Amino acid sequence: MKPIIEILEEKISAVMSEVAGQEKCSAVIKQASDPKFGDYQANGIMALAKQLKTNPRKLADQVVEKLDISDICESPEIAGPGFINLRLKPEFISNGLLEINKDSVNLAVEKTTEPKNAVVDFSGPNIAKQMHVGHLRSTIIGDCICRMLKFLGHNVIPQNHVGDWGTQFGMLIAYLKDQQHNVDPDFVVTFDNDSGEITEDIEKANSIFVEISDLEKFYRDAKQKFDIDPEFKKWARTSVFLLQRRNKEEVLMWEAIVRASREHYLPIYERLKVNLKAKDERGESAYNDDLPHVVADLKKANLAKESDGAMCVFLDGFKNKEGEPLPFIIQKSDGAFLYATTDLAALRYRVGKLKADEIIYVTDARQKLHFEMLFAVARKAGWANDNVKLNHVMFGSVLGENGQPLKTRSGENVKLKELLDEAIERATKVVEQKNPELSLEEKKKIAQAVGIGAVKYADYSNNRTSDYVFSFDKMLAMEGNTAPYMQYAYARIKSIERKAESKGVDIATELGSISTLNLSEPTELELAKHLMRYGEAIQYAVSDFKPNYLTAYLYELAQKFSTFYTSCPVLIAEPDQRPTRLLLCDLTARTIKHGLTELLGIDVVEQM
RNA sequence: GUCCCCGUAGCUCAAUGGAUAGAGCGUUGGUUUCCGGAACCAAAGGCUGUGAGUUCGAGUCUCACCGGGGAUACCA
Structure with a gap:
């Protein structure tokens, strides 16, 4: 299904060109600024009228006269200085929903006709240091951009430009040597520059890996020795020199350090549901x-x-x-x-x-x-x-409650791992309080989804370019545009569906056989129209690389669902209404799930 | 100094050159014989930092000023 906005843009622009007798007219279709103006509005008439030195309302008349969009809209209305207001026909909306219903994988969102090779450079942690809060935004925004581009059909090439080179490695290698870690010369790690493939002998690497598993301590200790021991300093310099000359021992040690770091950050990506793998890593060293x-x-x-x-x-x-x-x-x-x-x-x-x-x-x-x-x-x-x-x-930067870049009390960068741990811990308490009867395993799963989801969603829902204040209380709130609210909206729909099943309603059959809809209530129509705009929302989000457009769409969807839900009973609805309402529920759940899990990398839960 | 980003409701923030600038939090009031009240409905709350300009139309574009942040020769 092509975004409605595009269909209208094409059709109306074409008629405008015809009327004006010139190519390249733009209808400038936007979502209506106010529901009373309908669903969409054409803003391009005024500019064209100006250019043609004619009356805009007269021009609008001429365009509307020749326009045939009766399969999509009610008859267009001309308003104000020369707007053309467009209202979708209920049958068109019904057909749209049925089309979405048939496409469970892509929700009827069209792929691009011009796939591009898009390289996305993001995350870029420093080797031999823990990831900290400063890496959060790049990592998850980059991931979201990858997911959206990929979903629209582009060929996405993620690149993790890790900081794996520099003079600090002399110090680290020297410290490894100092700690009497001699490298088994048979231990080989190779990195294929072309395929990005990494091969390594894990068992042989373990002897080194164990010692530097606490990266932060390792780095700190090395730095300390470097600062106080002139002999060690000299040794570090020599090590850099040898590393740059590709001396085997130094290279092996360097590789061991890189590997240990990778062991640290890959699990963080996994927790964050970020699709960055070892194969996407192409660090600074690759360009030496x-x-x-x-x-x-x-x-x-x-x-x-x-x-x-x-x-x-x-x-x-x-x-x-x-x-x-x-x-x-x-x-x-x-x-x-x-x-x-x-x-x-x-x-x-x-x-x-x-x-x-x-x-x-x-x-x-x-x-x-x-x-x-x-x-x-x-x-x-x-x-x-x-x-x-x-x-x-x-x-922008992630700020603390004091308005300064987020730091620990002692002034250090907040470790990403610790930040996520705390988010999950706080989410656990909330789940415990709200739903104590759930099994321990379920609570754990929910806390994970809610905690991590809250951190990510809070970031995504803020304007990318501005700084924002990090607040666990706000991001974990059930009210407002937060992950828990979205997850709750989803869980509530799932609860309805479970209840329906328990009453003997076979949802799959009922929705599978549905062929006509009965959209009569205003809240049903509002929700239905919004469901059809999913593709549009993704387009906007991806064209400006702004995930907050997507979260805003999803939040609005959840709100429209809530409004529908309070005014339209589903399970006790009349036989001519229930299938439509069940479909609205199901499509809302599927859209929320798709948006959260596929595009934002945030888990949903069936109950919470 | 120069350049860049930002300034919108009490607070946190949205807004694609379009009509009467929207949400959430907070505040005030209301809603439950029914599917998850972790919800919903409603009210109050604004000269979009200031002043010019461009445009049929500006929170959005231009310029000046005020205020905050950032960058600015061998870190990344």
């Missing part, structure tokens, strides 16, 4: 060999030049504090490369090897300037032509 070429190529193209000993690209429009040109530094004066260099190499790889039509970077707003410069350099160097879309999907 290409970095000198990036610099050399930019030099060859006369884009890079030396300034104060550093290799820089200067771009028009970027200035520093003194008003002088601001450099995009690709090589430090000591010869080392930076994240700018790595990002350029990654971009070139994604366009060249991964055949990206679009690259989406999900990082916090503070990196905006970096990405502006990165994209500008890539364009100038011809590494991304105009057919490749480059998007920086930025987001």
